[in-house]
Amino acid sequence: xxxxxxxxxxxxxxxxxxxxxxxxxxxxxxxxxxxxxxxxxxxxxxxxxxxxxxxxxxxxxxxxxxxxxxxxxxxxxxxxxxxxxxxxxxxxxxxxxxxxxxxxxxxxxxxxxxxxxxxxxxxxxxxxxxxxxxxxxxxxxxxxxxxxxxxxxxxxxxxxxxxxxxxxxxxxxxxxxxxxxxxxxxxxxxxxxxxxxxxxxxxxxxxxxxxxxxxxxxxxxxxxxxxxxxxxxxxxxxxxxxxxxxxxxxxxxxxxxxxxxxxxxxxxxxxxxxxxxxxxxxxxxxxxxxxxxxxxxxxxxxxxxxxxxxxxxxxxxxxxxxxxxxxxxxxxxxxxxxxxxxxxxxxxxxxxxxxxxxxxxxxxxxxxxxxxxxxxxxxxxxxxxxxxxxxxxxxxxxxxxxxxxxxxxxxxxxxxxxxxxxxxxxxxxxxxxxxxxxxxxxxxxxxxxxxxxxxxxxxxxxxxxxxxxxxxxxxxxxxxxxxxxxxxxxxxxxxxxxxxxxxxxxxxxxxxxxxxxxxxxxxxxxxxxxxxxxxxxxxxxxxxxxxxxxxxxxxxxxxxxxxxxxxxxxxxxxxxxxxxxxxxxxxxxxxxxxxxxxxxxxxxxxxxxxxxxxxxxxxxxxxxxxxxxxxxxxxxxxxxxxxxxxxxxxxxxxxxxxxxxxxxxxxxxxxxxxxxxxxxxxxxxxxxxxxxxxxxxxxxxxxxxxxxxxx
Amino acid sequence: xxxxxxxxxxxxxxxxxxxxxxxxxxxxxxxxxxxxxxxxxxxxxxxxxxxxxxxxxxxxxxxxxxxxxxxxxxxxxxxxxxxxxxxxxxxxxxxxxxxxxxxxxxxxxxxxxxxxxxxxxxxxxxxxxx
Numbered sequence: 032x033x034x035x036x037x038x039x040x041x042x043x044x045x046x047x048x049x050x051x052x053x054x055x056x057x058x059x060x061x062x063x064x065x066x067x068x069x070x071x072x073x074x075x076x077x078x079x080x081x082x083x084x085x086x087x088x089x090x091x092x093x094x095x096x097x098x099x100x101x102x103x104x105x106x107x108x109x110x111x112x113x114x115x116x117x118x119x120x121x122x123x124x125x126x127x128x129x130x131x132x133x134x135x136x137x138x139x140x141x142x143x144x145x146x147x148x149x150x151x152x153x154x155x156x157x158x159x160x161x162x163x164x165x166x167x168x169x170x171x172x173x174x175x176x177x178x179x180x181x182x183x184x185x186x187x188x189x190x191x192x193x194x195x196x197x198x199x200x201x202x203x204x205x206x207x208x209x210x211x212x213x214x215x216x217x218x219x220x221x222x223x224x225x226x227x228x229x230x231x232x233x234x235x236x237x238x239x240x241x242x243x244x245x246x247x248x249x250x251x252x253x254x255x256x257x258x259x260x261x262x263x264x265x266x267x268x269x270x271x272x273x274x275x276x277x278x279x280x281x282x283x284x285x286x287x288x289x290x291x292x293x294x295x296x297x298x299x300x301x302x303x304x305x306x307x308x309x310x311x312x313x314x315x316x317x318x319x320x321x322x323x324x325x326x327x328x329x330x331x332x333x334x335x336x337x338x339x340x341x342x343x344x345x346x347x348x349x350x351x352x353x354x355x356x357x358x359x360x361x362x363x364x365x366x367x368x369x370x371x372x373x374x375x376x377x378x379x380x381x382x383x384x385x386x387x388x389x390x391x392x393x394x395x396x397x398x399x400x401x402x403x404x405x406x407x408x409x410x411x412x413x414x415x416x417x418x419x420x421x422x423x424x425x426x427x428x429x430x431x432x433x434x435x436x437x438x439x440x441x442x443x444x445x446x447x448x449x450x451x452x453x454x455x456x457x458x459x460x461x462x463x464x465x466x467x468x469x470x471x472x473x474x475x476x477x478x479x480x481x482x483x484x485x486x487x488x489x490x491x492x493x494x495x496x497x498x499x500x501x502x503x504x505x506x507x508x509x510x511x512x513x514x515x516x517x518x519x520x521x522x523x524x525x526x527x528x529x530x531x532x533x534x535x536x537x538x539x540x541x542x543x544x545x546x547x548x549x550x551x552x553x554x555x556x557x558x559x560x561x562x563x564x565x566x567x568x569x570x571x572x573x574x575x576x577x578x579x580x581x582x583x584x585x586x587x588x589x590x591x592x593x594x595x596x597x598x599x600x601x602x603x604x605x606x607x608x609x610x611x612x613x614x615x616x617x618x619x620x621x622x623x624x625x626x627x628x629x630x631x632x633x634x635x636x637x638x639x640x641x642x643x644x645x646x647x648x649x650x651x652x653x654x655x656x657x658x659x660x661x662x663x664x665x666x667x668x669x670x671x672x673x674x675x676x677x678x679x680x681x682x683x684x685x686x687x688x689x690x691x692x693x694x695x696x697x698x699x700x701x702x703x704x705x706x707x708x709x710x711x712x713x714x715x716x717x718x719x720x721x722x723x724x725x726x727x728x729x730x731x732x733x734x735x736x737x738x739x740x741x742x
Numbered sequence: 743x744x745x746x747x748x749x750x751x752x753x754x755x756x757x758x759x760x761x762x763x764x765x766x767x768x769x770x771x772x773x774x775x776x777x778x779x780x781x782x783x784x785x786x787x788x789x790x791x792x793x794x795x796x797x798x799x800x801x802x803x804x805x806x807x808x809x810x811x812x813x814x815x816x817x818x819x820x821x822x823x824x825x826x827x828x829x830x831x832x833x834x835x836x837x838x839x840x841x842x843x844x845x846x847x848x849x850x851x852x853x854x855x856x857x858x859x860x861x862x863x864x865x866x867x868x869x870x871x872x
Contacts, residue, residue, distance in 0.1 A: 118826040211805070237806050273825015273845030282842050285827060289840075292831030353804040359826030361802075 033202055036184040038169065041066035043155060045178040048277050051113030051610045052076065056089060057156040057180065059171055061259055062103055062163025066180050071157055078728060082112030083140050083570035084627040085158040086129040087634060090138060091733070093162055096637055100133035100226075100251065101258050103164045109148070109216075109264075110158035113611050115573020116149030117276045117359070119288030120606050121295065122575030124149050124357020126232060132250035132530070133226035134424070134479050135507040137635040139250025139530045142570050144356030144365065145232030145243075146214035150175060150268035152573075153275050165260035172203065175268035185262040191467075192217045192231040193383060193417040195263060196242035200235055203265050211235040212271075215242065216264040219419030222253030224469035225477025227424035227509070229253045231416060234356055239369060241384045244416050245356050249533055250508060253419035271358070279612030287605050292361045295582050299362070303581045308341040308348060309364035310390040310577075315340045317394070322514045322540060324399040326437075326453060327430035328503055328651050329660050331514040338403035339393050347371075347409060362578050364389075373410050375460040377467075378417075388412040388422070394512025395426020400433060401454035411459065418467045423533075424479060427509035429459055431480045431502055440493045446472040480504040500650040501657075506531040506640065515652050517667075518544040519696075520555040523703050526648040527559060529631050529641075535576065536563040542594055556706035565595070567624035572607070579603075626729040629712075629719050636718070637737045643717045646704060654696045658685050661692075668692055718742060743869045744814030745852045747779065749790035754864035756783035760856035767855050768848070775841055778850040779865070790864065792850040793837040799829035813852075814872065820846045 046053075054071040071085070079088045086108035093106040107130045117123045126148030132139035151159060154175025161171070170185040188195055196215040204210045215233045222228035230252045231244040278284050299305055304312045314336065317323035321331035337343075348366040356365045368385040388396070388408050396402065396411040415422045429451075435441045436451035443450065449458045449472055465473025475486060480502045487493040503510040508531025515521040521544070524537030539558050542548045549555045569576050584598045591597070600617050607615045615623075635641030655661040661668055662685060669680040672688060676695050680688055708715060712723030718741045724730045761777035769776040779792040795816050800808045807822035808829060825845035830838045838847045854867045 118824045237804075271824050273823070281845070285825075285840065289827050289831055292828055296831050351801055353802055353828070355804055358804050358824045359828065361826075361828045361831060 035170070037181060038184060039064035039066055039182040041180040043068055043178050043180070045155060045175070048153060048275065050279050050612050051276055052081070053152065053155050053157045055156065056085065056158040056160060057173070058160045058162070059180065059182070060163035061161065061165040061169055061171065061182060061261060064182055066182070069160075078626050078731070079630070080113070080571040080623045080627065081157060082110040082115070082573050083127040083129065083567070084110070084630075086110040086127055086140070087138060087627065087631055089158060089160045090129055090131075091630075091634060093160065094131060096639075098131055098638075099136065100131050100255055104162060105131045105255060107161045107252065107255055107259070108158055109151070110573075111148045111152040111156075112571055112573025114276075114606060116152045116357075117278065117284060117606070117610060118271070118273055119284045119359055120578075120602070121288065121291055121355075121360040121362050122357075122578040123359060123573065125569070125573045125575050126151075126247070127570045127573070128230060128247040128252050130250070130252050130255045131638065132507070133254050134251045134481070135531055135640070137506065137530070137638045137640045138631060139252065139508070140570060140631075141230075141247035141249050141252060142535065142575070143230070143232045143247040144234070144245040144575065146211075146234040146357065147216050147232045147264070147266055148573060149271070149357060150212070150214050150266045153271065154266055154268045159264075161259070161261070163259065168260050168262050170199070170262055171264045173264070173266045175266060176270070188262060190217075190223070190257075190262060191219045191417040192244055192419060193242070193413070196231065196233040196244060199263055199265050200233065200242050203267055205269070209269065211237055212269040213265065213267045217262065217419070218253035218256050219417050220467040221415075221418030221420040221463070221477070222257045224474060225420065225466045226251040226254045227421050227428055227477055227479050228257075228419050229421040230256055231419065236367070236384075238352060239367065239384055243356070243365070243367065243384070244386050245365065246416060246421070248421040248423060250530060251421075257419070276610055278610040280609040283609040284606055287602050287609070288359065291578060291582075291602065294584060295361045295578075298582055298585065302583065304341065305362050305364040305577065305581055306354075307350065308345050309366045309387070310581075311341045311344045311366070311388065311393055313390040314393050314398075317390075317513065320540075320545060321517070324394050324430070324512050324514055326401060327399060327427075327434040327501060328510070328514060329434075329657070330663060331516075333398065333401075335401070335403045336398055339397045339405055339408065343405040344388070344393075347405060360575070360578070362582060364577060364581075368409050371409055371413065373413060375410065375457070376414060376464050383413060385409050385413040386416060391512050392422040392426070395423050395430075396459075399426050399430040399512060400459060402456045402459065403454070404456065407456040411463065414460075414463050414467075418463065420463065420466060420477075423511050424509040425463065426512065427503050428476050428479055428483065429462060431483060432476045434501055435483075435487060435493070440487055440491060445491065479507065480509050481507045497656075502649055503651055504532070505648055506645050508532060510652065513538070513540060515540070515648075516654055519699055519703055520549055520558055522648055522653055522700055523555065523559050523707055524562075525652060527646050527704070527707060528563070529628070529635060532648070532652070536566055538562075548594070552702055552706040553710075555703060556710040559707045560710045561595075561621070564621045564624040564628060565600075567628050568603070568620055571623060571627060574603075622727060625727045629724060629727060629729050630734060632719060633734050633737050636741060641717065643704065643715070646717060648700070650693065650697070653700060654692055655689060658689065661685055661689050714742070716741070744795050744872055745867065745869050746795040746815070747792045747850050747852050747854075747856070748866050748868040749792060750864045750866070751788050751790050753862045754781065754788045754790055755862045756781055756788050757861065759859040759861065760865060763856050763859035778839065778848055779856055780839070791835065791837055792865070793852075794835060795852065796834065799833055799838060802828050802832045804828065814869075815852050816849065817851060818847070818849060823847075
């Protein structure tokens with residue numbers, strides 16, 4: 032081990048996890064160097080379940096109403112959940128990261144794979160709470176074999192994750208053949224300079240002999256991490272077994288997992304091809320349905336997108352590898368490009384292993400920028416990851432800047448000579464390298480869309496209304512990579528999402544737009560209640576969403592509610608009870624989520640957001656902002672004027688038709704919000720009612736105190 | 743070359759002596775559910791199931807607990823196994839076995855113990871080209 036200075040050390044008793052819980056959390060203040068164990072109360076388990084629930088509860092008591100992202104009291108919490116770390120059921124290795132976001136000012140939550148979560152849990156902790164700011168660069172090392180937590184100096188290491196994670200794994204592992212027992216959380220040089228940043232959670236890939244990286248991508252977690260001068264969190268745990276979670280009923284857990292393994296074995300190659308190409312299988316499907324973002328979400332389809340189709344990535348992804356980000360995940364979606372040689376930047380010419388790209392990265396760093404070469408997308412993916420930059424916010428921010436460049440709002444004089452024409456990958460590479468170096472126009476783009484809107488209006492005289500319409504952010508967070516213009520439900524799914532427009536709360540486009548299964552406002556509101564609650568549950572338990580509906584039982588279409596995948600919901604109920612020993616049904620499952628979801632909503636209100644005005648999308652997410660957009664789908668829009676509004680488009684100018692369509696669609700959106708708030712138990716202003724909080728059991732005094740300020 | 747247990751169901755008399763021999767040597771108990779060879783004589787025709795060492799499970803194992811030894815036999819290192827059962831699901835002949843209370847699966851390693859117990863010459867240790 033390197034000669035590091037020990038700044039603080041804490042010893043704790045090693046004891047086995049019992050029925051999914053340690054019943055304690057780890058508190059580390061890197062500023063005061065205080066380290067302590069906090070008990071998990073029965074109230075925490077009953078009301079917050081675990082994972083994101085524990086994170087938010089801890090963070091609520093760690094921050095103040097006016098805490099900003101870079102205040103010392105801001106926390107990074109990483110929770111694991113009672114189901115996290117079981118090796119039986121696919122998708123069970125997730126950590127959930129929360130912090131007060133530098134982009135939004137409210138709690139952001141990220142669900143991330145890699146081995147850190149399960150190892151930290153089996154090291155003895157249900158969640159880790161990090162507070163304070165270190166005076167010098169530090170590493171926090173949790174030794175789950177010995178029962179110690181150390182804060183160590185880290186003055187010399189490279190910050191970029193693909194180097195740092197590998198170095199630290201080799202340093203902290205007991206031997207050459209024990210690298211798989213160490214996992215690292217790190218960020219990168221980009222996160223030191225721009226808020227559109229992320230954290231990388233590693234897992235050691237035994238076959239490739241490299242550290243693979245999974246991202247807690249959204250909302251700027253990496254910048255908070257680096258602002259605290261934390262270079263890395265390291266955990267070591269060598270005792271993993273098939274029953275390390277000490278479930279109440281191992282056999283049911285194993286049998287349920289085996290059932291899903293077999294389902295995946297039989298069905299994946301004819302369903303989503305996750306084991307061949309991961310989520311990149313979506314690219315051609317989204318293009319087919321006019322949903323693939325192109326030119327900053329102006330269009331949803333382009334012939335050139337064939338260059339980014341999954342078969343192009345399949346040529347690059349090494350096949351037939353057990354690419355699960357946690358043991359036991361036979362869906363195996365985290366693909367890797369072996370021996371990739373970057374053509375730009377500090378690692379130009381050096382072979383590297385690149386994780387992904389996943390669909391979001393292909394959309395963000397590819398189609399939305401008109402970059403159609405799969406290898407360029409892989410390279411952007413590599414640099415985003417190692418620099419600690421979120422591929423989604425990076426893509427959407429670059430797309431916004433490129434559209435501004437197209438309109439002459441920004442020019443080469445402003446960009447420092449960078450040509451931001453659509454499709455110019457070299458210009459985009461320069462932006463990301465500038466973000467890592469902390470210089471140039473990359474520093475402007477890296478502030479994210481909301482800040483760019485302010486800067487371009489203030490400095491360059493751009494029309495604020497146009498920037499508002501085409502700037503794809505809400506609450507300060509950039510949109511992820513699906514076109515929501517033709518799906519009212521998805522407009523709500525995105526913009527009502529508590530942390531900002533990420534698709535992990537609801538993805539309703541097919542239900543709504545393609546299959547027309549939720550035609551009324553009430554239908555949409557029900558979907559915008561059920562699915563966000565159901566998906567929240569994964570974050571409470573330490574689970575991944577993908578094995579829920581990216582593989583389906585062969586008879587799923589014949590069930591009463593195929594969109595919910597009833598057999599898999601039953602699986603989750605079964606494995607929850609098998610692990611925790613506590614009874615659960617599909618209704619109480621939703622209740623568990625409702626408690627935490629409403630707590631998070633009130634948390635946002637406490638931080639000064641969470642208002643109705645924060646739930647309004649930019650018009651680009653709702654309809655055509657520019658004439659060219661309208662004209663590109665004129666037939667569709669004209670016919671909608673006729674069929675939905677009873678307006679004859681004949682004789683009207685495009686501008687007139689756009690205005691009529693806009694008025695209609697924006698009104699529809701407001702009606703949707705009314706219906707959803709009502710279904711969620713909130714007032715028309717989006718405030719949870721006291722009655723609703725009592726009904727769901729989230730009527731804690733501190734919650735009611737905040738809510739009463741708004742009623 | 744691949745060493746494996748070749749089964750000859752046409753010779754099998756379903757006496758289950760092989761299962762007894764196998765479970766007794768590896769689990770110290772006479773229990774067909776703990777045998778690495780399985781004889782199924784329910785419903786008339788006799789079928790025999792033991793690993794043919796095809797190796798498909800090896801590439802599935804995320805911890806490399808499964809490997810192929812110099813004789814071509816798929817071996818499971820229990821110290822590395824984390825009990826995910828992905829190998830069980832992927833096995834084309836259902837020859838990776840599990841048992842209640844166990845976290846580690848088990849399979850035939852072509853040791854030949856059972857061949858000595860078989861009175862009917864229904865199982866033999868053989869080698870074949872890869």
